[in-house]
Amino acid sequence: MRFLFTTFLFLLVICLFSCENKSQKQAKRPLSPELQKALADFEIAEDFEIELFAAEPLIADPIAMEVDANGKVYVVEMHGYPLEKSGTGKVKMLIDTDSDSYPDQSTIFADSLVLPTGIMAWKNGVIVTDPPHVWYLEDSNGDNKADIKKILLTGFALSNPQHNLNNPIFGLDNWIYMAHESSITPIIYKEEFGDEGTEIYFPNRPEPRLPQNANGRNVRFKPDTYDLEMLSGESQFGQTFDEFGHHILTSNAHHLFHEVIADRYLRRNPTLLVADATQSMPDHGDACEIYPITQNPEHQLLTDVGVVTSSCGVTWYLGGLFPEKYKNMTFIAEPVHNLVHADIIENNGTSFIASRAFEKKEFLASKDAWFRPVNFYVAPDGALYVIDYYRQIVEHPEWMAEDMGKSDKLYNGTDKGRIYRVFPKNTKTLPKFEPLTKLNDKKLVELLKSPNIWYRRTAQRLLLDRKNVEAVPLLKEIIKKNESAESVVHALWTLEGLEVFEEEILKWALKNENAGVRENAIKIVEYELNKKLKAGAGVTKAYVYQLLDIDNLKNDPSPKVRYQLLCTLGFFNDEQSLQVRNELLVKDIEDKWVHYAALSAAQGTEIEVFDFAVKNLTHQPSEGKALLFANVSALIGLGDDQEKISQLMQKIMQNPAQENAWWQAASLEGLSKTLAYKYRKSENGKNTSFSNSNIFENEKKLLLSNLGIVKTTDLGKAILNLLEIIGLPDANTCDPFVSNALAVLNDKNADEGRKALAIGLLALMQPEKYMSQIQQVINPQSPIDIQKIAMQALSKTKGTTVCSFLVQEWRNFTPEVKEEAIEVFMKNRERTFFLLTALERKQIPTTAIAWHNQVRLMNNDDVSIRKKARSVLASNESNKVEILEKYKNAFDEKGNEVNGLKIYNTYCAQCHQISGKLGKNIGPDLGTLRNRQPLSIALEILLPSNSIADGYEYWAVTKQNGDRIYGIISTETATAITLKDLAGKETVIPRNEIAKLSASNTSIMPTGFEQSINPQDMNDLVSFIKSYRE
Template sequence: MKVYIYIFLALIVFSLYQCQSYKKATTNTSVQNKPIDFNLASVVPADEAISKMVVEDGFEVKLIAAEPMVTTPVAMSFDNKGRMWVVEMNGYMPDTLGTGEDKPTGKIIILEDKNKDGVADERKLVIDSLVLPRAICLIEDGILVAEPPNLWYYELKNDKPVKRTLVDDKYAGEGNVEHQPNGLLRALDNWIYNAKSSKRYRKQGDKWLIENTHFRGQWGVSQDNYGRLYYNDNSSNVISDYFTPGFGSANKNQRGVDGFSERTVPNNRVYPIRPTPGVNRGYSAGILDDSLRLVNFTAACSPLIYRGDLFGSAFDFNAFVAEPSANLIKRDVLTENGYVVKGEQAYKGKEFLASVDERFRPVSLYNGPDGALYVIDMYRGIIQHKTYVTPYLSGQIKARSLTQPLNCGRIYKVVPKGKKTVFTNIPNDPNKLVELLGSSNGFIRDMAQQTLIDGKYKQAIPLLKSIIKQTSNPLLVIHALWTLEGLNALETNEVLALLKNTDWPIRMQTLAVLPSVINQSSYRYYIKALNEIVANNDELAAPYVAFLARYIKPFNETSADELLVNLVKKYPNSNFVSDAVISNLAYREESFKETIAKFEPDTNLRINKQLQSVITAFNNAQKNRDPKVLAKQYPKGSALFLSTCQTCHSADGNGIASLAPPLNKSQWVNGDKNTLLSIVLFGLTGPVNVNGHVYKAPEIAGDMPGIGHSEEISDEDIAQLLSFIRSSWQNNAGKVDVKDVVGVRQKFKSRQKAFTVEELESKK
């Protein structure tokens, strides 16, 4: 034992020495009122780092853990004991070339506060030798671990893995480190959701269910009190779904469904308190202001809906968003009107939390068992992945020695000043767990629900059934409902009664639970109930009824279609109802259009316009070339498209909202190959006109990064990539040779900046 103690103490001394050896002179105390040190890029010891932060009046930041207790943290989860399970992505970007990134240096650890002083004092290694792990989820007696390309489930005993099961070997099979699935959010509906993904997962006995939903987000995913999901991309503040996440994704011909991937907070302005030249496009006009501070989000991530009970009522239904490139955390205030959730920034000209420390990299935000806001600080100089690092950013990194050290990391929590925080213990007593389902802290409600389900506490069922008959605490009823769903204990008569509840959130959750309870013996009762909802003009419920027709169809297709027809008759101009109806009609759009034309012939109605749009898109897609044939012809190009381009431009080449415009039939792809090469090698700063439509932020990201500076991507790779793209879908352009790539690279060999459309057009 003494040997281990000596080793641990040695590690502490070494780590502190390594971090402090990079320390230079820094500004101190009142960072708001004193001049900002432009060169404040060296490591600030953890015990001083908080003094470099400015936080909202009335709040304070507390350090929970720092190196060597934790290094390069990127995600975490609390367990029932209040311990933090932390993902350490130690292999991320050791230098600007990503040297050694594929080494198995990642870890899952447990941090515990043994003496209850608010600071972690014990570190326990659970799993090591992982390659770039990125997300975890505790469930039953084990833990899900995302280690690209795989999703693993580790069964645990005494916090040690005893068995490993492969859940999904294609969890993160495409994209680079910045563009791979993550999150593993265990949501209200008992499914596990991800960002940068369309998959959801659920453990059912010894089996894992995998289903497709809507594609969403980039890094981080959160939920509100009603299980609706919130996410974003690196240029966007907050994006969200207005409806239950499992609905509306069944029609592959339908590119978008109203109420999903909605821009909840469109204002992307940020207010750093220090110059931030170290962003990838810092040289481009409009990226930095006159004081060299970032203007708009460029690395937005981990949007979190605050659901605690510690901050006060003004923070109910607030969102927090991390921006590691600008060393800050933003606060947004959300409001709800019917289905629509919208929001605005809480402040103008300042942020909830910001630091003058360039290495302060908040990458993940969490609600905690004490109601506090928890912040994962990766504490790295480099956060941009190698695929997109520009020479400009490489120069910034070199100028301020941002590469080293690699073994730092911090976890903070934000709390109101002078307010004592109390951890609520999650007991194993089923009656006490049921009581906690009504907690004012959403984190505690979630944990109580999950513990009841994981523990298979059947003895709690009678109490849960009694709760759903009362409505004095709607959130208690909602969690009891979903707990019963998770225990497979919901009965038809209970669901039918809740469908008549006057409280909309309870009705909404009951509609959302129907896919779990509809079966051969009960579907007739639900058909009747759904028809009554339509007849009673329940407009709030109408889109849900449309989504649910999909689950009626296996038992009675005629009744399912009658529901859809009745909804069209009542709401022909509703965006939400129309898209929900069409989500049921994969490969039946034309026949359904003919059916409703008998009573709704007006082509200007929303239902008819959207149906025609889907029909047209489907007909166009039939003309696409076979991607498997092209992949054989251009194997390197196909692989590079999957890892680098598809994540923004979509597998079908038609672009992804908020990320990138279409490649399919684009004049930029089918036109002059040297112009396209210029874009791919050096990047393009928007806005950009593609076939008559001008794409600009926030419809797409403001910039497309070039890949010409990546040492891992050869000229042959790029030639194959462009040959693949110029032959894919309905593109019909010529092949690109290696000599073409070499020629453009040589012509612009001294160029660092991305091109603008005006520059490219002037060169024609």
């Protein structure tokens, strides 16, 4: 009885049960001077107050909390961060023994956890994520200790603690969702955090199983039915949902993004390559500027300062307590900058757009450099609880200066931790809280109407646990009364979880005035029908269409409802569903997600989609239409049906002489990209899969014959690109076109577009034979674009003869032409050595090699090239002490920003942007450095391998056919990864073509930059970086 009594007393904490308002209650609570100062250091939005809920010694190192149905509060403590794996993690229970609405005791509910990352109430206990396991913990005898400990899932990577499985949430659709991303490849702490995980599985079940570490994507599961799925997105630490179940994610500098297309839709068409299944939401961009107020901030060497860099704990506030103007608000914790950032969310087509809630200030910020918000919780009282890890250093030593990684400061604050409660000013007390487990079904169903997500979610979960059929009519009544959209969707999904599927109820929901209700009703129809089909039940498509009333829904005013209808109808490929698909494509053609949804269901009908697009979408060009033509053609090209590919080429080239050929060019480019993935050229330049001259022979002749009559250069280039992949027809067919190309090349009056196509054709024929004619075009009198095209043509020649020409004429080339010439040198191993020899002999100055090309040379996969490149380009590479000594006094005076811009454009812009501008988006945005100390910025630039920025590891992909592709992994989906190379070009690689994936242990930016930039120039560069604003 003592346990139940203290639990009930603690319920008063949750309900703020007092005749006084909150601020009066807090004022009477004695706090230590340290804690009083912590509260005084906050600046919070003017409509709100903040109070201390719990602090040390009750808790320490808190990273997550949960309140169960009986009001018991659990707090997860991660003491081991950043390096300790000996099992110091705990789950504590907080108790209020004196009824003052604040906990005054804590007890250890569970210990010996490694690096626990999240908690969720479930059944009579809690689910805790502690990689590699997902645990179920329960106190079965009332002593506040977990005596039941069961592994629900296992196999997740125990990687760097910032990148592990975390934050389980019970979703609206009755699945348990867990945030998760790829394990990282540590450079420094390989032994501690080099684990890459295994297959994911239920320990007591052989099936189902997910791939190793779930391919680094979010995971959802149902413990009772042993359902287990990967999702299409990934999230670093934290995840959230809006009231209608849209999944919102976060990751470091990318503080808000939405998983738009679900993995179950992508899986039904394995040939569809979607580079990224998520949509970035902020209108103020990723790595956006933020406004800390910290005094004496603790920023480490490799920390981005002044912009979002450590976003975590994303929470869509659904507590029902905040004023109306704060509806649809999300919060992210930014521990590095000691603040909480807020955004207001609005619908934007199939996704959302996020805008700053406050201009040039934050929702909550502290002057205290040790304030480390990492997570949030919306409790039964509707307040927002802010979980403060409270550490001196929150960065991981993997990305810190070496001395800090070994510093005693690393664990300063591990005996501390706070949880704050944020609520509107003048908040009065709320009704008395009752343990939900004591409520009957009627009262639980009534709680689905609550404005607070805690009550709705908990009541739904309890109703599913009970499985009482008596609740069914009550749930139906909720739907029919339609007092709020939130209550209706929870009632619908509770019925789904109880396996109640009634046509009448769904028809009510499908006609609801709220788009979120209609969208969820469509999902439930999809779920239920898939269940029936799996069970072998006979379900006619006519029944589905009648139930969905697709003639009405296809004209729904909400883009999200139309999109969900399109996704769901993709499981029924018949004439009626295809007709609706086509209508929705036309209606929402500018939305790429609509393309993906339609094409995910198009397997076997791609030609029909193309025909429809030609008939209905070619009259006026648009970006969305061109993208659709490219996507459909690419999808056909990835298939195994060569007859369909031939058919597509013929359809594209039916009328090449028309002015309105934009869609033909887009189609050929899309086809070229996917055929290039499938058919790589061999070392002798011949296409290995088209060595049989009969393959596409008619199409080759058709393409070549149309090259001379096209009216647009874009279409001509697209024809040449495709011919380069599939090969040329026989010599007799080609000869007349060669003669014509040579004539155009010698015609001074020929327009630039015709000359470009002529050069391109000669390069495809026998570039060695026509080398002298092509070389003659590379002169100052020729337009720069023609010179560049000619240089690209020369790269297709064999041997090193062309290299001699380049060295001889080097001084006569303009900078842009020199850049193309370097590409000619780097075409193969033999030419690369020719370049390095020319650099060594000073026939070409090392300053002519752009920095990203120096990266390519000094990190080359060929050991002999890499060794020679480092010898030539960084022969006098300095050590860290020498670099520090050389530059430490460079920043005594303000630098010249004008000269700094010139240096930036020369050395940095090839790989970096600054605040999203001025350069290529390959490496980290240098705008994130602007608030660091000048020497810190310089050392980051000069010692890049001191630590490799998270997300910018340089990867090598070995394909099944032996080809190797290099770059940064920019996105991952269920079916593919996307590599971005050092020129910014992205390559989508199907997962089933990957034989090996490995990361380099050195930065893509090599050392030795100190040989190219003196201290004064470095001061100018740093001054420019710190001063630049958009």
